[in-house]
Amino acid sequence: MGEFELIRQYFQPLAAKAMTDQLVLGPGDDCAIQCIPPGRDLVFSVDTLVEGVHFPLNYSSGYLGWRALAVAISDLAAMGAEPVCFSLALTLPEADPDWLSGFAAGLARASEAFGITLAGGDTTRGPLTISIQVHGTVDQGKAIRRSGARPGDLICVTGPLGSAGAALAFLEDADPDPIRQAVLARYHFPEPRLALGQQLVGKASAAIDISDGLLADLQHILDASAVGAELDARKIPMMPELEQLQGDQSLSLALTAGDDYELCIAIAPDVLAGLTSDLRARLTVVGQIRMTPGLSLVGADLAQVRPGFDHFGRLV
């Protein structure tokens, strides 16, 4: 059996479930075929993870399978979309059965957890690189964009920030203590905020997922919406475990470290007040949109906040 056949076997279980009402044709032909329900738009996004850049050398392939898919799905959550299917472009130096079975299992777990099906892909030989494109649908014209924030909107986040960034320092600890374990879980198992995003359709005026740090990602909303914002450093939610580990550095991580994959949204105050209490309880107000461009921080000195590093990122 060739390597190609071998690799197919690992992904067969994910492909077996491929046929749904919406995924008309799954892996195995020149193209996959998706049927978009009437009145819905297709939304899609691609994310690439490169070994040694986005995850460490020898990172657990099981964690990686989950993480690669979850990270991609997070972009669907930010638009308020329902996931349908994904394609996988996997570049591998070799067909290592241990690595492949771990990766496929992690991918399968995330696929099941988030209700998304493998539609197809391409496997090539080369340095370990994973590109996942996710497809979802949303009611026509209703996707939440970055460009809708208006002066007066409140800025909310959907969960604690900074932990995944802190975890980078001890990702490879063999036997982490419980505090570190709690922080590590935020890196290994990001949970895209799909349900929240969907519930915010027609309510949030803008949204983005926090992959590059709150300051950087909020800035994308401000740029797209041609507005400014004031953030209150004292309101940024953080895990107690992060503060135990990082002390004074926690805020800096919460503001500039990515990888948490919470959502940052803008929402009019009266709309926020009208949400169900369950939904409101999931949102932490951390600031407000201003008419004047620029991002200011109260409750901390922005100059003391370590800036995010310059990196490649989303295209155009």
Added chain:
Amino acid sequence: MGEFELIRQYFQPLAAKAMTDQLVLGPGDDCAIQCIPPGRDLVFSVDTLVEGVHFPLNYSSGYLGWRALAVAISDLAAMGAEPVCFSLALTLPEADPDWLSGFAAGLARASEAFGITLAGGDTTRGPLTISIQVHGTVDQGKAIRRSGARPGDLICVTGPLGSAGAALAFLEDADPDPIRQAVLARYHFPEPRLALGQQLVGKASAAIDISDGLLADLQHILDASAVGAELDARKIPMMPELEQLQGDQSLSLALTAGDDYELCIAIAPDVLAGLTSDLRARLTVVGQIRMTPGLSLVGADLAQVRPGFDHFGRLV
């Protein structure tokens, strides 16, 4: 200006044309948004090219831009689909302006030639790897699949084979003679058979694009359709320039070398006879589908044909 900003500039011209009736939201948000016309299915496919595996080190970035997009679009042609948009996952070791401007220009030329728009993407740092996912549409339920070939169908190809495979031996020639130039063009500038594929919707019973060699790709049709086939070696179309360069080896290349991106189709004889003469003139009958599984070759000794190498390939 950061590298990220720099890279954006090169792709901005492709993105500027992003808004169409079907591409509702192009690059710059968490997701792109596509509106599928009523009565149409979405078809999509991803292809990855890795430096040193699918193209040589230091391969012209202008050629690469064209080739990467054309190769991906070829899968749309094989389904009979009309292209709409594509996403680009580009992994680069560095932001080299010369490389980027050449690549973006090649991509822009192919994008214009084939009527497909940049919808979004992801740029990351790492070993040079290009994943392109193409989106097209086709009338609901009408996409040409691999699985529809029936005993008695004629097997046709849409153009000469083997040239792109032969070109691999002298891709880096600084000053090729006109014969080699003609053969090289087949590698550098593949032309996906979009119009042909679309005209064959509802007529061809099966189709595939020839990326891995006629024998290997026809075998995919046979496997998917649970049939066999007889090929006539004397009918395989080849460029005269290929035969001048390769002599006795030409047939072997035509049967086993990929990279030409012609289509291989199965079509019932009466349907073929009923096609317009223009369309018939574009198809060369090279064999017939048989009920008995297996692929046999007349007019040449299959054992003398150099087998294609084992490689990674399409997922599942």
